[in-house]
Every structure is written in structure tokens, then in C-alpha cells.
Amino acid sequence: MILADKIIKLRKEQGWSQEELAHQLQVSRQSVSKWESMVSVPDLDKILKLSQLFGVSTDYLLKDDAPEEPGFAPDAEASAEAGRxxxxxxxxxxxxxxxxxxxxxxxxxxxxxxxxxxxxxxxxxxxxxxxxxxxxxxxxxxxxxxxxxxxxxxxxxxxxxxxxxxxxxxxxxxxxxxxxxxxxxxxxxxxxxxxxxxxxxxxxxxxxxxxxxxxxxxxxxxxxxxxxxxxxxxxxxxxxxxxxxxxxxxxxxxxxxxxxxxxxTREKKALQKQDDPLAAFYWCLIVAIYLGLSFFTGDWGRTWIIWPVAAVLFAGVQALRRRA
Structure with missing residues (x-):
């Protein structure tokens, strides 16, 4: 079995589409399509990542006459490493x-x-x-x-x-x-x-x-x-x-x-991704409150106090959310 057929077989065993495999390998879907249609061949770095993702040896992927190896779902850490x-x-x-x-x-x-x-x-x-x-x-x-x-x-x-x-x-x-x-x-x-x-x-x-x-x-x-x-x-x-x-x-x-x-750190990056939707909603809400209150009262010289209060409150909300 040639490399292109092995990629198709192992990808389908994992239940992945070409887009999903491409995302794991940090390449375009067109690249995966070319590999599977024998238009091009993945480089050595991508061969190593394919081996990690599918749980097979590089010999199996590269040698047409290599004995069959059943692919398996790699552990979460290996999968995450390959997807980085x-x-x-x-x-x-x-x-x-x-x-x-x-x-x-x-x-x-x-x-x-x-x-x-x-x-x-x-x-x-x-x-x-x-x-x-x-x-x-x-x-x-x-x-x-x-x-x-x-x-x-x-x-x-x-x-x-x-x-x-x-x-x-x-x-x-x-x-x-x-x-x-x-x-x-x-x-x-x-x-x-x-x-x-x-x-x-x-x-x-x-x-x-x-x-x-x-x-x-x-x-x-x-x-x-x-x-x-x-x-x-x-x-x-x-x-x-x-x-x-x-x-x-x-x-x-x-x-x-x-x-x-x-x-x-990777932990803080993950927390930041979780906080992004909250931050977008929170600050849009603060802007709306600031503008509404300022136009209603006409007291622009005092309503600025909303901003430092909102900043301190947001830090507290983030701390409580992460502790939870």
C-alpha cells in the first residue's frame, strides 16, 4: 500500500475529514488533498507528525511493503503536541x-x-x-x-x-x-x-x-x-x-x-481564551453604561470614574471565575 492510500485509510479510521487532519498538522486542506492524490509528498517533519497522530511507525508510512499496522488514537498529550x-x-x-x-x-x-x-x-x-x-x-x-x-x-x-x-x-x-x-x-x-x-x-x-x-x-x-x-x-x-x-x-x-x-504559559493562554468572550461583553456593557449615564446626566466631568471602578471590578470577576 502506498503512502497516499495509508493516509486516507488512517484518517478515516480516526474519523477525521481532510480539514481536521490539516488543522492538526498546521497545513492547508489542499496540502492533505495533494498527499492523498499523490500530487505531492509530505516532508519529513509532517511524516513524523502523521506517525504520532495515527500511532504507527514511520517505516510503515514510508515503505510500500511494510506489514500492516493498526492505527490507534494517540493519547491526549501526544495529540496536543502534534497540533501545536x-x-x-x-x-x-x-x-x-x-x-x-x-x-x-x-x-x-x-x-x-x-x-x-x-x-x-x-x-x-x-x-x-x-x-x-x-x-x-x-x-x-x-x-x-x-x-x-x-x-x-x-x-x-x-x-x-x-x-x-x-x-x-x-x-x-x-x-x-x-x-x-x-x-x-x-x-x-x-x-x-x-x-x-x-x-x-x-x-x-x-x-x-x-x-x-x-x-x-x-x-x-x-x-x-x-x-x-x-x-x-x-x-x-x-x-x-x-x-x-x-x-x-x-x-x-x-x-x-x-x-x-x-x-x-499554556495554562494562562487557555484561561485567556476563556476570558475573551467575557471581556468583549463586559467592556461593551461598560461603554454603553458610561455613554448612557453621561448623556443622561450631562456630568462628563464625573462619570469618568466608571472606568477605574470597572477595571478593578473586571479583575475581581476574572479572579472569581478562574477560582470557580
Whole structure:
């Protein structure tokens, strides 16, 4: 019996369609159809997966004169392993390179968002306290324009870098299987990066704290414009600190995704899939409540409190659901 006939026979014994077998092997249905019609032959990696799925030897699959072997349903662990998406060394290196390139750009976008109101604060203060020969309306308009331009640039950065990384979104949601050598390569790069990661996190937190010092000292001067300048300086310190933290955390997270550690273990991925429908319904409901209450009361300045309350409540709902 030739390989094509054996695939058909074993597939039917398992009760699988071509689509179901293709899903288990992470290939297209057309590929399975070509194998069964002898148009093409599966590569060695797929032969090994077929052997695991059907519970037969590779000799049986490859040798036309091999004695008949009854297929059996493999255990759940083997079936799951065969159905996981395989990450090759080339793909892992490509992801790490893309994540490292996107990390500093996304971090820069976050820093720009923090800095975006600085011009508005300084210009408004300078106009109010007579430091610049412009009206408050002119200062407010110019500051708002700079704020929007910086925010738009940051959003553009988030969208473009997010789209570049979208092809690797499966690393956050699906169980994966690493080709031999990939785990060792990632572990080595993680170890080399660890000291940089720790020092950057410590430095970023330190800058966020130090940014408060000028603001505290300005209180002794009793100069309101100086206080505004120190607020701007605080935002600058925070922007640099957050830049370091976000930049290094994205790179560190890329190692965790490939190694399925931390927030990306297989158990947490399964929980995340269970939470997705709940999260979609919950946040749509919160948006509806926020808009309805805000339009009904007209008190937009206070209804924002719904968002932090909803976030804390959602965390509690998730914890209770997972415990149950």
C-alpha cells in the first residue's frame, strides 16, 4: 500500500475529514488533498507528525511493503503536541529581531504621549504670567496644536508597529512547539539581556521618582510659573523613565512568549481564551453604561470614574471565575 492510500485509510479510521487532519498538522486542506492524490509528498517533519497522530511507525508510512499496522488514537498529550504550531529557528529569530526593532519605537511613542502636554502647560503658563507677549487664547491654541501633533505621531507609531507584529500574535494565544535548538538560542539571548533589563527597570523607576524632586523644591520659591516649569520637568523625567521601562519590557516579553513563561504559559493562554468572550461583553456593557449615564446626566466631568471602578471590578470577576 502506498503512502497516499495509508493516509486516507488512517484518517478515516480516526474519523477525521481532510480539514481536521490539516488543522492538526498546521497545513492547508489542499496540502492533505495533494498527499492523498499523490500530487505531492509530505516532508519529513509532517511524516513524523502523521506517525504520532495515527500511532504507527514511520517505516510503515514510508515503505510500500511494510506489514500492516493498526492505527490507534494517540493519547491526549501526544495529540496536543502534534497540533501545536511549530516555531522554527528562522521564525524565532525573525520575531526577536522584529520585537527588538518595534520595542524602542513603541517606547518612544509612549514617551511622546507623556511629553505631549508639556508645550500646552508652558505656553499657557507663560501667557498667564506675562513671560511671553501672546494672549492666553493664542497660547492655548498653539499648545493644543502641538499636543495633537505629538499624540497623532505616537498613535501612528503604535498602529504601524502593532501591524508589523500582528503576524506573531499566535505566540500570545496559541500553544507552540519549538524546533530543536530554538529554546537554547532564546535562553542564551535572555541570559545575555537579563542584566540590561534589570538595570533599565531600576533606572526607569528611579527617574520617575527623581522627577518629583524639582517640583517639591519649587514649592519653597512661591513662584507659580516656576512650579509649572517643574511640572513639565517632572513629565520629562517620567517620559525618559517610562521609555526605558517599556523598551526593555517589550524585548523581555518576546523571550517569555517564545519560551511560554510568565504571562504566556499554556495554562494562562487557555484561561485567556476563556476570558475573551467575557471581556468583549463586559467592556461593551461598560461603554454603553458610561455613554448612557453621561448623556443622561450631562456630568462628563464625573462619570469618568466608571472606568477605574470597572477595571478593578473586571479583575475581581476574572479572579472569581478562574477560582470557580
Amino acid at each position: 504550531r511549530t516555531v522554527t529557528l528562522e521564525e524565532a529569530n525573525g520575531y526577536l529581531h522584529q520585537a527588538a526593532a518595534a520595542a524602542w519605537r513603541i517606547a518612544l511613542g509612549v514617551a511622546v504621549c507623556i511629553l505631549s502636554p508639556v508645550a500646552l502647560i508652558l505656553l499657557a503658563g507663560a501667557a498667564t504670567y506675562g513671560k511671553l507677549a501672546i494672549t492666553e487664547d493664542m497660547a492655548g491654541g498653539l499648545g493644543a496644536a502641538i499636543f495633537l501633533l505629538l499624540a497623532a505621531g505616537a498613535v501612528y507609531c503604535f498602529i504601524t508597529e502593532g501591524l508589523k507584529l500582528h503576524r506573531y500574535a499566535y505566540l500570545e494565544r496559541e500553544p507552540i512547539s519549538l524546533v530543536y535548538g530554538v529554546a537554547g538560542m532564546v535562553e542564551t539571548k535572555k541570559e545575555q539581556f537579563e542584566s540590561t533589563f534589570k538595570s533599565s527597570i531600576a533606572g526607569g523607576v528611579m527617574l520617575c521618582i527623581l522627577g518629583m524632586v524639582p517640583l517639591m523644591l519649587s514649592a519653597m520659591a512661591e513662584d507659580e510659573f516656576l512650579t509649572l516649569c517643574c511640572v513639565a520637568l517632572l513629565l520629562a523625567f517620567a517620559a525618559v523613565g517610562v521609555f526605558l521601562i517599556v523598551w526593555r519590557c517589550i524585548v523581555w516579553g518576546s523571550f517569555a512568549r517564545l519560551l511560554e513563561e510568565g504571562d504566556y
